[in-house]
Amino acid sequence: MRFIVKYKSQGRIYTKAFNAHSQSALEQNLKNYMVLSITHRASFLESFQRRISTKDLLGAFYELKLGLKAQLPLQVLLENIQNHCKNKTLALRFQKALFALNSGKNLAQSFKEAGFSDFVCAMLLVGQKANLLQEVVDIVILRLKNQQKNQKILTKVMLYPSIVFFVMVCVFLGVTLFVLPQFEVLFSGIDTQLPFVSQSLLFMREVVLDYGVLSLALFGAFCIMLLSTYKKVESFKMRVDFLALKLPILGRVLYDFEMVQFLLSFFWLYRAGVSLKEALEIATKSLHNGYLQHKASGIFSVIAQGVEIKEALSVLFDGFGAQLLSGVHNEIGFLESLEVLLELYQEELKTHSEALLGAIEPLMILILGALVLWLALGIFLPLWELPLQMQNV
Structure with a gap:
């Protein structure tokens, strides 16, 4: 993935493009620099990535549910999901969500910036406000399972x-x-x-x-x-x-x-x-x-x-x-x-x-x-x- 990094060195501010597997890996490589900001830049080939199936989404949200039950930090959880996603487009979305989360935004805003549906983002926002994040993820999973079932019927x-x-x-x-x-x-x-x-x-x-x-x-x-x-x-x-x-x-x-x-x-x-x-x-x-x-x-x-x-x-x-x-x-x-x-x-x-x-x-x-x-x-x-x-x- 390609990132635009703004950093300070010898009293001057520089902007440079870097390629890295994930943001955390890039941050590790740049630990000797005074990093001001890291911005993910979408590549031209992203629009040609294969579509995200309901099955891919179900697998990701099941992992999110298990991570919430284990009380893992959201940053660690999103990075794990990104690394485990076989669908490159979905992995990229979780990468974007992780980047937004690290920049100080809440989970719902991070998912919205990553391109997830309004329904999923609204559900996460309600879950955060009511302190029912795990229950809300369960509802998202139920809806995805129902959507998958209905898609099979219509197909x-x-x-x-x-x-x-x-x-x-x-x-x-x-x-x-x-x-x-x-x-x-x-x-x-x-x-x-x-x-x-x-x-x-x-x-x-x-x-x-x-x-x-x-x-x-x-x-x-x-x-x-x-x-x-x-x-x-x-x-x-x-x-x-x-x-x-x-x-x-x-x-x-x-x-x-x-x-x-x-x-x-x-x-x-x-x-x-x-x-x-x-x-x-x-x-x-x-x-x-x-x-x-x-x-x-x-x-x-x-x-x-x-x-x-x-x-x-x-x-x-x-x-x-x-x-x-x-x-x-x-x-x-x-x-x-x-x-x-x-x-x-x-x-x-x-x-x-x-x-x-x-x-x-x-x-x-x-x-x-x-x-x-x-x-x-x-x-x-x-x-x-x-x-x-x-x-x-």
């Missing part, structure tokens, strides 16, 4: 249609670009008019050859523009996220996923005694859907106006969730209701994901079958008419 749901779609595109391009030209000369020798299926197949081949690259470029530009608008225009993002929740079956899967994320954060924080405002802020940050995040962000202001927490939260949940919360009469009952809701939405996520997969599978098979039938009829129908023409000749 399972999307993997099959993605593979089928890829096969469809490959089959279509393969037939139109390599197989169809062999029959096109033969088709031109047939005096009678070609069947509609064959004409449509030849037309699609011309479209692919003449406008395929242009269409692909326009589609890519449209997707980039759409994504940019989604990220920059809040009203557009809200509208898209709202419509996504209204999609048949898939919308329900997305809603269940968001509710699990929200409840997993809010339930554990609230049960640990974290203030209601901080718990709601952290839980809201765990939501990805802009529409639901907007609704959740207004819950505390409604509570501050005198509305009961169970009524304020009911705007976020569906009929059953609102009904369950309406029967709450005390703090213990409220916590039990939140736990029941968490278990319910976890089960609903699994059920609706399986239902979505069950609905997608026959649909994709039907579409693939229709594509194969179209290609087969487009090629072989004229060939079946060819013997009749030869007899007439």
